[in-house]
Amino acid sequence: MRRRKGLGGSPFTALATSLALAVIGALVLVAMPSAFAASLFADDFEDGNSNGWSKSGGSWSVVADGSQAYRQSGTGADARTVVGTGWSGQAVQARVKPIAFNGGGRYVAVLARAQSTSNYYFLGLSNSGSVVLGKRTGGAPTTLGSAAATVTPGTWYTLRLEAFGTTLRGFVNNVEVVSATDSTFSAGKVGLAGYYASASFDDVLVTDAGGPSEPPVTPTITPPPPGSCPTSGTPVGFAAVNAWGRNGTTGGAGGPTVEVDTASELISAIGQSGPLNICVRGMITVPAGMYNVTSDKSIVGIGSTGGISGGGLNIGLPLDNSVTSPPANAVNNVIIRNLSFRNASDDSINVQMFSHHVWIDHNDLADGYDGLIDIKRGSSYVTVSWNHTHDHTKNMLLGHDDGNSAQDVGRLKVSYHHNWFDQTPQRNPRVRFGEPVHVFNNYYVYNTDVGVACQLNAGCLIEGNYFERVEVPATNTYAGTAGRCVARNNVLDDSGPPECSGSVQEASSYYAYTLDDPNSVKAIVSAGAGVGKIGT
Template sequence: MRRGRRRGAGSLLGALTAVAAAVLLGAQALTAAPSASATLFGDDFEDGDATGWSKSGGSWSVVSDGSRAYRQSGTGADARAVAGADWSDQAVQARVKPTAFNGTGRHVAVLARARSTTSYYFLGLSDTGSVVLGKRTGGGPLTLDSAPAAVTAGTWYTLRLEVFGTALRGFVDGAQVVSATDASIASGRAGLAGHYASASFDDVLVTDVAGPGGPSPSPTVTPTVTTPPGSCVTSGAPVGFASVNAWGQNGTTGGAGGPTVEVDTASELLSAIGRSGPLNVCVRGMITVPAGMHDVASDKTIVGVGADAGISGGGLNIGLPPDDAVTSPPADAVHNVIIRNLTFRGATDDAINVQMFSHHVWIDHNDLCCGYDGLVDIKRGSSYVTVSWNHTHRHTKNMLLGHDDDNAAQDTGRLKVTYHHNWFDRTPQRNPRVRFGEPVHVFNNYYVYNTDTGVACQAGAGCLVEGNYFERVEEPVTNSYAGPPGRCVARGNVFADGSGQPDCSGSVQEASAYYAYTLDDPASVKAAVVAGAGVGKIGG
């Protein structure tokens, strides 16, 4: 997190929330919360100033440009502004709008590893119609890689420069376009530049997490393919937070690389999911397990065979036993778990529970209903989870993210979860109900007749709710549901058949800072989700 300067009320990172929680909980929480956070620095300039930025050349000021932005208005100088700390590995992202270039070979850019205003790596938009990845080490700009691009003055672009070890990658609007290897500059601050060019800059974000190997050229929507009878599909990859490289885990691969076993009894299932090491567990038929939640070990794929496999009478627990004294991820936290294509019925507690800093979990294409407590609950510092293409129905307490208003010490800076293409089918509440997590990304889901709330965002959480289809949902999105308020941004959603309007305020960190995704047209979401969510619809 960014330290040492006043932040705007609309900060991208929710830092005020984190600091407030730390003050309430004491020094332990203050030091623990940033330990697992991927965020190093951020500025959306909504506080109206640029305190903390060091400038060289040009004419810099905070202006209104849609929202407040940091503008370099002159074209007669080699202008640079840097901020932050001396980081080695960093991903620097900002929205950039070039406005004018003075001559040829000019660019507007984001900077990484800025040792000074004459020593840094840069990713720039050039007047020559190209994206330029380069460096400066005391002299003029040196190009390391470039690619053609349409650069239009007055248009906003999102630039992301990643520098990890000796590898450099440049992204424009989520697509990787340039790369290089260079060892000239070991560390430095983040920055912005107008090399004899003027531009506006906004939503600056620096993280210590790289993208998941570059964005996929294909859309996020998984094609609906009926699973052939008798097959066990153990392939596939998530979109969203489960795809992010973080906490020592590169994406979510489950049992990949391990053996495959088929189970059709409770004893076989429980033995397999608790085994150490990578393992693919293929579940055949409905298996009735003892009451309670049964522990899943790391590096597991648990997948149903066909359309009639599942678990009844109990649920799955992904995580260590609860311990309020633990405020940062332990080395033995459960991680890298995939649960797909399973029907859950009659759980005596939660159907699926993720807790105690478990991370990199993908819950996909399941059918869940008729349990006692939650269908999918995620809590106690867990993070980097994707919940996708599930059909939940005939159940009240649907999905909880963050279990208690008093759990800031474990949850602040964590609970990073993506919910996409789920069918929340007449589930009155917790769709999801969110505390502390940011960003919580809820996109392209279908909500129908949720009589209490759709997305409830509270206790300092930051929820980005976009491209969903709400049908007959009186309170589709709110940050004032119960308890301490959160923050939410709702955009591009459909509110049909008497649905209410969002009750949202504040700003929220963008999910695109962590991973690439493609939004479906929200008008098509209902049909796509009804056809594709649930069991029997994954393909190899």
């Protein structure tokens, strides 16, 4: 391979290669492009040296690792190396192979806009099971955004960090997985880092053009057959309430309808601005991670076979503990319907950071890694309805942590109705802080740990449900500080009694609803919950 360092010259030509991104249960192969325009710098280390690179910490040397590569050996140092000049708009890409990590929260990374070896942006593969986008300003790293991913030592990955204006985008194996906005650094060098970690780096390339290195894929504006993608509908429960500047949940209503059947089309569509109805054809396998959904979206499966495997959907801004009230740009007005979720590398659906007016309806969820539907960090006005959950332990979490009262108290208002909790042992849901949490007309069967767990002063109204072979249908003393729950008009079929005490706000003070006869709920829900059932 030719090697060129510095500015100008002809485009750098990279060796076409297939790189593996480790995901739970799958291996996704992505072919690298054959050429890049507007190359600013390139180094493949085939001349056996690292001339021009300035090092700080660690033990850096050029070694044979398949081809010649630049290695940071040992895990006992905060090791960084930088090269180049004061580039402003830049995309820095490198092949990176993590080798070993020293302790938790460590990473190997590419750097952009480096003012020095102590001030820069970075995109790293972390041993905490994530891709981390962050910055250093002389002290410890600051996380700007992250996405769950399986990081396997000894595996090569291609990382690309783009910095154009105030927008930062991080790619793994040519798939965008994380983004953020920050204005700390406007220009600088590029670099590599092993934050108390060892790694090999190769094929460093810097260009002045952003976006996927393959042409971006725009979903085709092809409406699906009538009735096969049910984008219209009206929720019952908190998603229908007029609050926080929004009256009800309409998703992509008023926007165009697109059909997607590949990971790149899906990820592109859910991240677009403006109203959009996204019809998912077939089961789409995405790389490991959580993919951000923007406001005013309806994501709906076509027929009974649409779904997402390998990753999950994130509805919400990046985590920020300093934000304690709903921001103006909180994600809102999102509908997820008629989709099957399988083998998610983290949560199948995650709602966070004051996201509101979200309707999760008629989905089939199973075999995930963490939660199937988790709602947390001040999110509110959510309805979870007519979903079938099965073959999974950690089902649904509402409120993620005992110490998050500043964001959660007075929020986490969620309705759960007509869901089929099918042999899911726990978190059906597990609730902290929220009030009222309205759990009505659901069918519970053989939940071996607990049905509804209401704690941390949460207030749960549990009514009109059918519990079959559930030892503890509901409790307000599951763990830690007690909550409050009111259980009424439930069918207890070969089940123990609810363990409830205290008073709870009435859901009827927020919205109107009509209870189905709880004796009929088993038949109604088992026939109507899940995919391919809307309108039946």
